[in-house]
Amino acid sequence: MSQSGVDVPPKGGFSFDLCKRNDMLIQKGLKAPSFLKTGTTIVGLIFKDGVILGADTRATEGPIVADKNCEKIHYMAPNIYCCGAGTAADTEAVTDMVSSQLRLHRYQTGRDSRVITALTLLKKHLFSYQGHVSAALVLGGVDITGPHLHTIYPHGSTDTLPFATMGSGSLAAMSVFEAKYKEGLTRDEGIKLVAEAICSGIFNDLGSGSNVDICVITKGHKEYLRNYMEPNPRTYVSSKGYSFTKKTEVLRTKITPLMERVEITEVGEAMEE
Amino acid sequence: MDLNLDAPHSMGTTIIGVTYNGGVVLGADSRTSTGMYVANRASDKITQLTDNVYVCRSGSAADSQVVSDYVRYFLHQHTIQLGQPATVKVSANLIRMLAYNNKNMLQTGLIVGGWDKYEGGKIYGIPLGGTVVEQPFAIGGSGSSYLYSFFDQAWKENMTKEEAEQLVVKAVSLAIARDGASGGVVRTVIINSEGVTRNFYPGDKLQLWHEELEPQNSLLDILNAAGPEPMAI
Numbered sequence: 001m002s003q004s005g006v007d008v009p010p011k012g013g014f015s016f017d018l019c020k021r022n023d024m025l026i027q028k029g030l031k032a033p034s035f036l037k038t039g040t041t042i043v044g045l046i047f048k049d050g051v052i053l054g055a056d057t058r059a060t061e062g063p064i065v066a067d068k069n070c071e072k073i074h075y076m077a078p079n080i081y082c083c084g085a086g087t088a089a090d091t092e093a094v095t096d097m098v099s100s101q102l103r104l105h106r107y108q109t110g111r112d113s114r115v116i117t118a119l120t121l122l123k124k125h126l127f128s129y130q131g132h133v134s135a136a137l138v139l140g141g142v143d144i145t146g147p148h149l150h151t152i153y154p155h156g157s158t159d160t161l162p163f164a165t166m167g168s169g170s171l172a173a174m175s176v177f178e179a180k181y182k183e184g185l186t187r188d189e190g191i192k193l194v195a196e197a198i199c200s201g202i203f204n205d206l207g208s209g210s211n212v213d214i215c216v217i218t219k220g221h222k223e224y225l226r227n228y229m230e231p232n233p234r235t236y237v238s239s240k241g242y243s244f245t246k247k248t249e250v251l252r253t254k255i256t257p258l259m260e261r262v263e264i265t266e267v268g269e270a271m272e273e
Numbered sequence: 274m275d276l277n278l279d280a281p282h283s284m285g286t287t288i289i290g291v292t293y294n295g296g297v298v299l300g301a302d303s304r305t306s307t308g309m310y311v312a313n314r315a316s317d318k319i320t321q322l323t324d325n326v327y328v329c330r331s332g333s334a335a336d337s338q339v340v341s342d343y344v345r346y347f348l349h350q351h352t353i354q355l356g357q358p359a360t361v362k363v364s365a366n367l368i369r370m371l372a373y374n375n376k377n378m379l380q381t382g383l384i385v386g387g388w389d390k391y392e393g394g395k396i397y398g399i400p401l402g403g404t405v406v407e408q409p410f411a412i413g414g415s416g417s418s419y420l421y422s423f424f425d426q427a428w429k430e431n432m433t434k435e436e437a438e439q440l441v442v443k444a445v446s447l448a449i450a451r452d453g454a455s456g457g458v459v460r461t462v463i464i465n466s467e468g469v470t471r472n473f474y475p476g477d478k479l480q481l482w483h484e485e486l487e488p489q490n491s492l493l494d495i496l497n498a499a500g501p502e503p504m505a506i
Contacts, residue, residue: 123339151313157335157338171310
């Protein structure tokens, strides 16, 4: 029976056993694999009837754009959404985990989830990992006690604010909010301001780019506006298709679209609960 | 520009707790910084533990929030078991137990202040390391360095409520003027036998100190203002 050479911490969590060996390899010249970071501009603001969250859609791996249209506004509960900046895996994992915990809690209590519950679950988890789970979050939602907006930092500290920005583009977005935010914005004014703040991040921060996602949450209703604005369309797509160098004789052309449009027709009775 | 947005949140901070004839006044600034960026310019560093005991937090934002959350929970249980409001001494001791036993991992300085029927108004300072010291007044945070001499001169026993609050506001305002890691607004909490009063003093309404300029709404106003009058002979 072979014995495992690496000690696993008894309660799960991180094992730092390989750090010394990794440092030695890097010194010898090995290039460490990079991980997907969402450079990011994420914002949130409280308006007259609820909360508006906004995010850009660029995911970067060092200097390369790994995903031009990723989703940074994560579902936590029907009335609570969370934007995530930092390491993409960490934000996805932590928001998914807390979203499941919230659902189980809803089943147990028989009530809608409250934003402060999500906040406490997230901050407990992040604090216990002492900042190694690199997730910076903007959590917003409307519950029975009203609209709430919180920011959560990787070390586990939280702030409650009327408007908030996070991520590498946070300074650009915050400058827009500080200049133009006021209390009691209407829905359209709020969306316009959020879009402006995200655009400011997209155009002035190298880690943010592509499109603007917006999520509007009000009492009993939410609207997830995916790709609300697309200020970076791909402009130079050749309409002639691919052309070969001068001497090549094209014998046959066959174009296969990579994704087929699938038509779904509902047959039979609807599923019953 | 040294802008490390991954730096842990610290509350640079100026926190003060002062006893007066009948209760205590707690005061704090409102700046939370991440490296050189102000992450929250309107934070509330005076956190409630029970109806009659509040704590001023400084140092690492995460550590101080977690400690005060745990102690609020312990005090809630303690109050139920005891059947009457918890005393300030017990609150300070619970904070001290956490701070001392986890001294290697925590980086937070706290000032506990409140009023109970046995001892009246009391202030306990709990700096890094987990010492607990009962004092007539306590100061903490990075901005407190600039206030030691000020308090040596300005503090006196048995002040009235108004005098004590004015002293606290003046002190926080002086520290904000000199400490880069403190700023924003001045928040005060007054605790006495009658209850708790929260006050708020916006940064631009504070008294101006040496070489401080009038607050302006925007840089454009300053630039567009007419230049100084030419000298007339």
